[in-house]
Amino acid sequence: MGPCNLSGEWGWLETLAGAAQGPAELSADAAWLPAPVPGTVAAAMRAAGRWDDSAPPPLHRHDYWYRLRFAGSGGRQLRFNGLATLAEVWLNGVLVLTTRHMFAAHQVEVQLVGENTLHLCFRALHPWLRKQRAQVRWKPRMIVPPTLRAVRTTLLGHMPGWCPPVHAVGPWRDIELLDPASTDALHGVRADVSTQLEGADGVIALRLHFPGPAPAQARCRAVDASGEVRGNLERMSEHVLAGTLRVAQARRWWPHTHGEPALYRVEARLGGQTLHCAQVGFRTIEEDREGEPGAFALRVNGERVFCRGACVSSHDLPGLADTDEAVGRWLRLARDAGMNMVRVSGVTCYPGEAFYRQCDELGLMVWQDFMFANFDYGADLDASRGLMEDATCEVGQWLQSTRAHPAIAVLCGGSEAEQQAAMMGTPRGDWRQPLFDELIPALVAAHRPDAIYVRNSPSEGAWPFQPDTGITHYYGVGAYQRPLPDARLANVRFTSECLAFANVPCARTLNENGLTQPLHDPRWKARVPRDAGAAWDFEDIRDFYLRALYEVDPPRLRYERPARYLALSRAVVAEIMTEVFSEWRRVGSTCAGGLVWQLQDLLPGAGWGIVDACGRPKSPWHALRSVWQPLQVLLTDEGLNGLHVHVINETAQPRTVQLTLRCLRDGEAVAVQAQQPLTLQPRESCRIAAAAMLDHFFDFTYAYRFGPPAHDVVLATLQADDDRGAAPLSQAVYLPDRRASALRAPELRGSVECVQGEWWLTVGTRRFARWVHIEDHAFLPEQDWFHLGPGETRRIRLMNESGVGTLAGAIPSGEIYAINADQPASYDA
Incomplete structure (x- = not known):
């Protein structure tokens, strides 16, 4: 668009709710503070030093006024691209606009008089909501207050246990002053x-x-x-x-x-x-329903794509900023992890242009929910006319403004509305809503026929959230404490949410944020996510799998060996996510996509994010990066059918690779070994029975149990056929015994060197090292949380927080850990 943003020295002011009915009633002695516009009240408070992330003030109890004085005469058009949420616009003391719609743009014709004063008033939402009454068939538990249905605003900040209570108030998108008589050819275009x-x-x-x-x-x-x-x-x-x-x-x-x-x-x-x-960009996106009933997959340019990624919440929760700086590092972390899709859930907020533009450039598909979630939006379009008019305006404007973006692949009516109805016990006939069945799909067909429409996330099946039909939110492995084989037993087709855990950040993030004693600090538990009405939180879920898979006692480990507890907590989530995505990506899987809940934390602590609030990847980010590669080897336990090796080539080029399978005794001695060259055509995958790679019987999975185990590790490695001395292209590990105490100590070692201004760490081991992780005092390792075979080395670049280069005067030093190591290996320069 041509340059026309209304700029100047904005000020803001807080008053009691209803204290001033118009700008004339504001005190002449009021102390106006500088305000960023576009921006929010929270962003203005943060700039004024009046904001505390750990205890956000409740912004919906007061009125907030913004003021700008500017020059201009004659007829103009004022365009407001986002006012959150109960807003009034006053120009020169005259009310020219009222709105209760955060997501819609509004344009008004005005007459300027030389020296002009523009006031924006954002009225207190909570007093207004207390007056709203409507007949509804169900009320969601997770959203507070449930009357929020009556206004079009984000649910961020209104879900206790889900995200901090940061309320969206203010002119969160830009304001334009358009001059129809401008001689600037680009003005307002x-x-x-x-x-x-x-x-x-x-x-x-x-x-x-x-x-x-x-x-x-x-x-x-x-x-x-x-x-x-x-x-x-x-x-x-x-x-x-x-x-x-x-x-x-x-x-x-x-x-x-x-x-x-x-x-x-x-x-x-x-x-x-x-x-x-x-x-x-030019691409085709098609819905693939071929195969068994209930199937759902995406084809991009005719090719079936396994979609993997994460849900995003907010790149800047207080300010809702739409800048390349605000979104860039998060989306680069998504791309670098091997994601090819991100989902914007209906309980969040529409991102700005910068988000979609960067997804286009990075090659990240977008699953976009419209901002409708959990509520009963009405059984009849006519009976809910006001809400439907708001929805038509919102959805239509958003579709028109984003039509150029090829990254937008799936458009979804909203989040968990059908699931909420079903789980609240309403009759089956009330689960479906015309908003999602009629109004939104008609707008999508008119404006974005090149995208796939899904009426709700989740939907289809005897229950709307049934994993084996259509779109699901899969928390079988996770919140419902199902064993790992449930990832196959559930017959998942496509899960737009899955694998939520309280993921522990790295030691540096904990230290910087005063969480060095997390196990006895109420601030720790305050940052652990939980579901409304549940007697457990997502740390309890992680501890369940810690006990089930590693056979340790989490409470005892937590107070006797807290560092060990945190290390195993990080490792077990990495292991679960590796196992589940290996299952879903294997040859023959029914699953065509999985999106982890979530990409990033909103506050430092053990949140859902696979990246912490400081932008540092956590253990599951590294594990997923290893299992989401386009050229990939995977291992799956097929019971009495033994171990299966799956080799995947998603790229457009043929690849010739060498597959090596090693079974290790005591993590060191080779019990059996087999090699096989493979040439994979573009987009080709193959499945190989490990037994077929040997000319004699070997119990890879220790399923037959004839005598004591002959091995404790199976290691599958893919290497380029023309460069077998280089680092593996992909590696997968199978452990017949998962217990944390099952393997011998690896005897790790490390050394650092500086090459052309960059520091590199070389990690080596005598025996198999399980979940190697690095804690450097100044740098971040480019690779972390990986397995290392006996006699192997891994050369790892040490980076500064921006991802490249070195820190002035900083020297690497730190420790290398593995969960089967008795002591870490130290290194320094």
């Missing part, structure tokens, strides 16, 4: 871009909307690394230019795990100036 494929060609449809009269015509072009395509825009109406560009043999946009996310820059030439309109 809004681009509407969409794409489609016609055979091998890509077609770009471009419309430019002008606040004033549109020019007679303009030039446009689409540019990529290989060249450009030019075209013309013609006047379609008083305020609109439109035209198309055809890109012959268009390069396809792919998720980065399967190819290049190719993009084209679309520009228009207006009055000698260049307007950047969008970056677009």
